[in-house]
Amino acid sequence: xxxxxxxxxxxxxxxxxxxxxxxxxxVHAALSLVGTLIxxxxxxxxxxxxxxxxxxxxxxxxAIVVVFLFVIMLIGVETSExxxxxxxxxxxxxxxxxxxxxxxxxxxxxLLGEITGEPGAIAPHVEGEPNTEALGRVLFTDYLLAxxxxxxLLVIGVxxxxxxxxxxxxxxxxxxxxxxxxxxxxxxxxxEVAQ
Amino acid sequence: xxxxxxxxxxxxVLGAILFSAGMFGLLTRRNPLVxxxxxxxxxxxxxxxxxxxxxxxxxxxxxxxxxxVLVVAAAEVVVGLAIIVSIFRRRPSATADDxxxxxx
Numbered sequence: 001x002x003x004x005x006x007x008x009x010x011x012x013x014x015x016x017x018x019x020x021x022x023x024x025x026x027v028h029a030a031l032s033l034v035g036t037l038i039x040x041x042x043x044x045x046x047x048x049x050x051x052x053x054x055x056x057x058x059x060x061x062x063a064i065v066v067v068f069l070f071v072i073m074l075i076g077v078e079t080s081e082x083x084x085x086x087x088x089x090x091x092x093x094x095x096x097x098x099x100x101x102x103x104x105x106x107x108x109x110x111l112l113g114e115i116t117g118e119p120g121a122i123a124p125h126v127e128g129e130p131n132t133e134a135l136g137r138v139l140f141t142d143y144l145l146a147x148x149x150x151x152x153l154l155v156i157g158v159x160x161x162x163x164x165x166x167x168x169x170x171x172x173x174x175x176x177x178x179x180x181x182x183x184x185x186x187x188x189x190x191x192e193v194a195q
Numbered sequence: 196x197x198x199x200x201x202x203x204x205x206x207x208v209l210g211a212i213l214f215s216a217g218m219f220g221l222l223t224r225r226n227p228l229v230x231x232x233x234x235x236x237x238x239x240x241x242x243x244x245x246x247x248x249x250x251x252x253x254x255x256x257x258x259x260x261x262x263x264v265l266v267v268a269a270a271e272v273v274v275g276l277a278i279i280v281s282i283f284r285r286r287p288s289a290t291a292d293d294x295x296x297x298x299x
Binding site: 002010013014017020029033037040043044049052055059068072075076098102111122123124131138139146150156160162 | 201203204205206207208209211212213214215216217218219220222223224225226228229231232233235236239242243246247248249250251252253254255256258259261262263265266267268269270271272273274276277278279280281283287292
């Protein structure tokens with residue numbers, strides 16, 4: 001039973017990864033990424049990580065990919081690249097070799113090596129406790145400090161995104177703020193004409 | 196373990212293959228957005244191995260690690276996409292090859 005679930009999920013993951021790497025249009029790449037993320041959520045459920053599967057769908061497939069699609073719409077889909085040209089000679093061959101070496105090495109480690117970790121050393125599983133409950137208990141006891149630090153990280157992320165993404169010429173009106181001394185956007189074509 | 200018949204090995208191998216695919220995409224694609232998606236793919240491959248080992252060792256620490264990776268990935272996407280938007284605002288249709296300002 002689990003084998004069937006694994007094969008289905010793995011197929012979806014691999015097809016999504018293949019589509020992500022090979023599709024020229026960024027929208028198609030984003031949709032392939034959704035496929036991979038959902039496949040991984042299925043594999044999470046197969047491994048009794050129900051809470052993480054739900055979070056994976058909501059945060060990754062829901063929020064993160066939607067943000068990707070927003071940005072694609074914002075900057076236009078005509079930015080699709082031509083995969084037939086290879087601007088750096090030998091880059092693709094080198095990438096194939098590097099990826100194959102990495103894949104063979106990692107798979108070899110997983111197939112030949114053995115798992116040496118001590119079972120239940122950090123947060124042992126309590127028999128009969130549901131996954132979400134157990135994760136919540138561990139998160140709000142042993143990992144409380146890390147959990148609080150992530151809230152700081154999220155605040156920094158939001159502030160950073162707003163600072164980066166707002167229009168500079170509007171920001172430069174405010175002379176009191178030395179942090180905004182960044183030159184205004186110069187249109188490249190005009191610059192070339194001036195030269 | 197409702198369905199438990201598999202060991203962690205197939206999941207770990209799948210994670211390794213997905214990670215390598217993400218790395219290949221990151222090394223070959225030139226659209227910054229697609230490169231960013233490949234980074235997400237690599238993060239997810241690692242999440243898969245975390246969960247597989249968490250089950251293998253009967254330890255929730257791996258799942259907690261995945262939770263934190265999700266949070267960091269969300270913050271990373273927000274900041275990274277803001278940087279990409281500000282790049283594209285200055286030079287539309289830029290690829291990663293065009294961003295060579297720091298080249299010596």
